[in-house]
Amino acid sequence: MKFSTIIIGGGLSGLTAGITLAEQGQRVAVLAAGQSRLHFTSGSMELLGYNAKGEQVDCPLDECRSLPASHPYQKIGVENLASYAQMAKKLFANAGIEVVGYETMNHIRLSPIGVLKPAWLTLGDYITANMARQFPFQSVLIANIAGYIDMPTPFLKSAFEKCGVKCRVVEVKTPMLENLRRSQTEMRATNIARVLSEQSAVDQLSVEINRSVNREQAILIPAVMGITDNSIVQYLRRMVTRPLFCIATLPPAVTGVRLQSRLRKYFLSLGGTYMLGSTVREANISSGKILSVAAANLPDQKLKANNYILATGSFMGNGLIATQSGVIEPIMNLDVDAPLDRELWTAENLNESQPYMEFGVKTALGLHPSIDGKTITNLWAVGAVLSGHNPIKLADSSGVDMLTALHAATEIIQTEKNR
Amino acid sequence: MGKKIQNYDVVVIGGGITGAGVARDCAMRGLRVVLLEAFDITHGATGRNHGLMHSGARYVMSDPENAKECIRENRILRRIARHCVEETDGLFVSLPDDDLDYQRRFIKACLKAGISAEELAPDEALAIESSVNPKLIGAVRVPDAAIDPFRLTIANVLDAQMHGATVLTNHRVTGILVESGTVAGVEAESKDGKFTFLAPVVVNAAGAWCQQIASLAGVTINMFPARGALLIFGHRVNHMVINRCRKPSNGDILVPDDIVCVLGTTSNRVPIEEIDNTCVTAQEVDLLLQEGVKLVPSLERTRILRAYAGVRPLVALGEDDSGRNISRGIVLFDHKERDGLDGFITITGGKIMTYRLMAQKATDLVCRKLGVTAVCATATRPLPGSEPVAEPDDDEEVENTMSFAHRAALGRHGTRVEMISEDKPEQRALVCECEHVSHGEVNYAIKELKADSMEKLRRRTRLGMGTCQGKMCACRAASLFSQADGDVERHVSDLKMFLNERWKGIRPIAWGSALSEAQLSAMTYQSLCGIDRINYSSPTDSDKQ
Numbered sequence: 021m022k023f024s025t026i027i028i029g030g031g032l033s034g035l036t037a038g039i040t041l042a043e044q045g046q047r048v049a050v051l052a053a054g055q056s057r058l059h060f061t062s063g064s065m066e067l068l069g070y071n072a073k074g075e076q077v078d079c080p081l082d083e084c085r086s087l088p089a090s091h092p093y094q095k096i097g098v099e100n101l102a103s104y105a106q107m108a109k110k111l112f113a114n115a116g117i118e119v120v121g122y123e124t125m126n127h128i129r130l131s132p133i134g135v136l137k138p139a140w141l142t143l144g145d146y147i148t149a150n151m152a153r154q155f156p157f158q159s160v161l162i163a164n165i166a167g168y169i170d171m172p173t174p175f176l177k178s179a180f181e182k183c184g185v186k187c188r189v190v191e192v193k194t195p196m197l198e199n200l201r202r203s204q205t206e207m208r209a210t211n212i213a214r215v216l217s218e219q220s221a222v223d224q225l226s227v228e229i230n231r232s233v234n235r236e237q238a239i240l241i242p243a244v245m246g247i248t249d250n251s252i253v254q255y256l257r258r259m260v261t262r263p264l265f266c267i268a269t270l271p272p273a274v275t276g277v278r279l280q281s282r283l284r285k286y287f288l289s290l291g292g293t294y295m296l297g298s299t300v301r302e303a304n305i306s307s308g309k310i311l312s313v314a315a316a317n318l319p320d321q322k323l324k325a326n327n328y329i330l331a332t333g334s335f336m337g338n339g340l341i342a343t344q345s346g347v348i349e350p351i352m353n354l355d356v357d358a359p360l361d362r363e364l365w366t367a368e369n370l371n372e373s374q375p376y377m378e379f380g381v382k383t384a385l386g387l388h389p390s391i392d393g394k395t396i397t398n399l400w401a402v403g404a405v406l407s408g409h410n411p412i413k414l415a416d417s418s419g420v421d422m423l424t425a426l427h428a429a430t431e432i433i434q435t436e437k438n439r
Numbered sequence: 440m441g442k443k444i445q446n447y448d449v450v451v452i453g454g455g456i457t458g459a460g461v462a463r464d465c466a467m468r469g470l471r472v473v474l475l476e477a478f479d480i481t482h483g484a485t486g487r488n489h490g491l492m493h494s495g496a497r498y499v500m501s502d503p504e505n506a507k508e509c510i511r512e513n514r515i516l517r518r519i520a521r522h523c524v525e526e527t528d529g530l531f532v533s534l535p536d537d538d539l540d541y542q543r544r545f546i547k548a549c550l551k552a553g554i555s556a557e558e559l560a561p562d563e564a565l566a567i568e569s570s571v572n573p574k575l576i577g578a579v580r581v582p583d584a585a586i587d588p589f590r591l592t593i594a595n596v597l598d599a600q601m602h603g604a605t606v607l608t609n610h611r612v613t614g615i616l617v618e619s620g621t622v623a624g625v626e627a628e629s630k631d632g633k634f635t636f637l638a639p640v641v642v643n644a645a646g647a648w649c650q651q652i653a654s655l656a657g658v659t660i661n662m663f664p665a666r667g668a669l670l671i672f673g674h675r676v677n678h679m680v681i682n683r684c685r686k687p688s689n690g691d692i693l694v695p696d697d698i699v700c701v702l703g704t705t706s707n708r709v710p711i712e713e714i715d716n717t718c719v720t721a722q723e724v725d726l727l728l729q730e731g732v733k734l735v736p737s738l739e740r741t742r743i744l745r746a747y748a749g750v751r752p753l754v755a756l757g758e759d760d761s762g763r764n765i766s767r768g769i770v771l772f773d774h775k776e777r778d779g780l781d782g783f784i785t786i787t788g789g790k791i792m793t794y795r796l797m798a799q800k801a802t803d804l805v806c807r808k809l810g811v812t813a814v815c816a817t818a819t820r821p822l823p824g825s826e827p828v829a830e831p832d833d834d835e836e837v838e839n840t841m842s843f844a845h846r847a848a849l850g851r852h853g854t855r856v857e858m859i860s861e862d863k864p865e866q867r868a869l870v871c872e873c874e875h876v877s878h879g880e881v882n883y884a885i886k887e888l889k890a891d892s893m894e895k896l897r898r899r900t901r902l903g904m905g906t907c908q909g910k911m912c913a914c915r916a917a918s919l920f921s922q923a924d925g926d927v928e929r930h931v932s933d934l935k936m937f938l939n940e941r942w943k944g945i946r947p948i949a950w951g952s953a954l955s956e957a958q959l960s961a962m963t964y965q966s967l968c969g970i971d972r973i974n975y976s977s978p979t980d981s982d983k984q
Contacts (some may be wrong), residue, residue: 057492057962060959060962060967061967062967131967131968131969132914132967132968133914133931133968133969133970135968135970135972135974136969137969137976142574166865167864167865169868169870169878169915169918169919170911170914170915172914173916173918173923174917174918174921174922174925174930175917175918175927175928175931176920177927178595178927178928198864201864201868202864203840204843204844204867204868204869204877205872206867207868268967270911270914270963270967270968271911271963271967334958335954335955335958336830336955336956336958336959336962337729338955341951342949342951342952342954342955343950343951344725344728344951362721362949362950363720363721365950365954366946366949368718368943368946369939370790370938370942370961370971371935371939371965371970371971374961376949376954376958377958377961398587411962411966412961412962412965412966412971415966417966
């Protein structure tokens with residue numbers, strides 16, 4: 021099988037690159053191993069939430085200029101970030117994903133435990149505040165689903181009250197949801213979303229919510245609806261008597277699954293090839309170029325392309341593997357930025373900056389990785405597999421995922437034009 | 440909050456298995472007893488060992504007297520602490536590097552000490568325990584078993600309380616009161632202030648901290664703190680306890696523990712100032728793995744959940760830097776005879792296996808000092824949770840209709856599982872999916888077992904101890920605590936601290952899937968939730984370390 025570009029990894033980064041290339045008419049294949057980090061995210065995207073000192077960032081584009089040279093944003097050129105950020109926003113719009121937010125000014129998202137964190141883009145159905153921590157309502161009703169324990173309402177109530185917002189918490193029960201609750205483990209976000217995908221179930225829910233609301237200005241529910249798109253959330257919004265918004269939950273994240281699925285569908289609609297369950301095991305490399313790759317589920321197929329993108333993620337995506345004696349990139353054994361001594365990988369306090377978070381594939385020239393110091397010219401590494409930044413401390417993970425992917429895609433489009 | 444000055448017959452210092460056993464024995468003999476623990480019950484070596492219920496075989500070559508004590512107590516615990524014991528039996532395995540002559544002498548010594556020891560051919564051993572290295576050259580079957588030290592200690596504490604004892608956690612002893620050569624009580628501190636506990640007898644059962652406690656009374660004890668590091672694996676690869684049949688050394692015991700297994704241990708003398716340091720080094724991990732894989736090869740491919748270390752409360756006698764040759768026997772000091780200080784007793788050394796006997800000896804001495812004639816009944820009276828069950832047939836049926844969580848709780852709390860309600864759907868909801876801890880069991884632990892922090896909840900229910908290491912359940916539990924008392928800041932801080940405690944055990948083995956899971960956990964709690972951005976000063980800081 022021959023493609024213009026093969027992308028290894030089907031998460032946010034891989035799909036961003038895939039969509040951008042497919043929009044330009046390229047023959048693109050995305051080889052996806054399985055679950056993506058999106059399934060653990062919040063419904064918000066972050067470009068740069070904090071600076072190196074740990075201070076909250078208001079204007080992410082401005083602050084990116086002061087990042088160290090090792091940061092992926094510097095490698096793709098901070099002068100390009102504004103246009104990539106615009107492209108990313110357009111990509112969401114094209115894929116039918118409604119987001120709010122600006123690259124020039126962060127806003128505040130509410131975390132599942134009530135921490136207020138800076139964000140770049142947030143799905144339209146979530147509650148947000150401005151950077152002065154002002155929410156658009158003076159009083160809210162949190163309507164949790166009885167038995168749903170992955171949204172700690174006491175923490176959220178306390179967070180709202182600290183911001184001067186009156187908050188009342190109620191638990192709503194409906195016959196269809198109570199039925200689900202009979203099993204000890206069924207009250208997980210994705211299972212609830214399955215029940216609440218039917219209008220009849222949402223009708224029942226809206227009756228209970230309307231009955232519970234008093235004088236509150238807005239209704240907040242856990243983000244447990246709309247696993248494929250947000251139409252059912254829109255439907256509920258029409259059925260209730262106050263503006264209704266979602267609050268991020270602990271994993272699994274229904275809207276993360278939704279995001280992944282919308283992007284994948286859009287990619288497929290552009291003619292892209294998405295191969296799920298394809299863990300790439302090896303690459304055939306000669307004179308600084310990848311000739312083909314092979315996936316574990318298609319052992320006899322040589323998958324060939326002019327260009328390759330590595331978007332396999334960090335340790336949790338198996339894009340990097342730590343062994344007892346070192347860190348490796350498992351597909352091509354690319355050069356990595358990580359010390360051999362494993363006592364240097366971690367810090368004693370969990371909440372300190374953990375060195376391993378910055379480990380990744382070494383890219384000397386732009387986003388091209390190398391093997392034994394020799395650059396692989398038709399390979400681009402994008403997203404969390406890259407070294408040089410701490411996604412937790414800087415709150416920049418989705419920005420790095422998307423903007424590096426857009427940079428690689430832009431370069432590949434240029435390369436193909438010149439071909 | 441209790442009164443500032445309180446009167447008792449006896450103060451017991453230390454909430455490990457020894458202190459809990461002494462408190463139970465004293466209370467059963469009708470004494471008014473208070474147990475003071477600086478952190479939480481099982482905080483020290485009691486919560487940081489294999490959970491091996493020795494038959495005594497491991498000590499039979501070096502210390503036959505100790506071995507005899509072990510087998511006697513082993514038989515007693517199978518009766519009185521049934522719900523804390525899993526009958527697994529043990530294998531002593533000889534590998535090609537080992538000496539079969541040692542095995543012959545070992546069997547002889549076991550039989551002489553009254554420990555059954557059945558020699559098995561290699562293929563017979565493999566047939567009953569397939570995880571063992573197939574290159575083995577010999578094996579001996581002994582009556583080792585697995586014991587849950589948390590359950591055992593909690594059951595002793597519960598029984599002590601049911602007999603009228605007061606048990607105070609987070610109460611650090613700061614002074615021993617001495618009046619004209621006789622102990623008059625102790626001073627202690629908690630977050631609620633300073634307290635005085637007056638009593639004519641004080642029992643020092645502080646484990647590795649015995650030396651510090653004794654120094655408060657002006658008495659010198661030279662502890663020989665010997666640190667042991669252990670690894671917990673994410674699966675139970677073995678059915679039986681597996682020992683190497685050689686002179687005790689590093690990484691030569693693998694004990695099954697419910698759904699996981701524990702490999703131990705190392706033994707290094709540590710300076711007395713370092714006994715609070717329970718972090719495991721990379722060298723210790725490498726050493727344990729290197730030896731453990733020889734015994735059970737599949738460990739090489741098994742995920743390690745965490746590493747931890749405990750400090751054995753041994754007492755210095757000779758010149759041995761590892762502590763392996765020091766007797767693990769019971770040390771009971773009557774400081775009147777030893778140092779001229781009446782009313783002060785130290786009970787240390789020994790091991791979990793012999794805790795009941797240690798408690799009996801210490802309590803006998805307490806009674807002599809108080810002129811009390813009541814006799815010890817701890818060897819025959821079952822612990823709460825292990826009471827005889829009337830009609831086993833009916834019970835089996837009940838068990839079949841129980842949820843998984845209720846069955847897991849039955850294992851943890853024995854007959855007291857009746858106190859955990861499953862009637863309402865919110866009580867049935869699973870909080871910890873790895874260990875099957877229900878909302879009802881969390882409520883039981885909060886109410887009946889006085890769990891007021893995440894760490895205390897973990898020690899009483901196993902919440903957060905499974906393969907996910909708290910990723911899902913920790914936040915749920917913190918939310919339940921907040922719902923119970925409304926103190927959000929305290930429980931969010933407590934959650935943060937709990938995750939940091941879990942991390943301490945993950946850090947030494949942070950490679951492979953342990954590191955990817957840690958990253959996922961960090962992405963959840965820090966990136967998604969922002970717990971690292973929270974900085975409340977917390978009254979539960981005393982739970983730390």
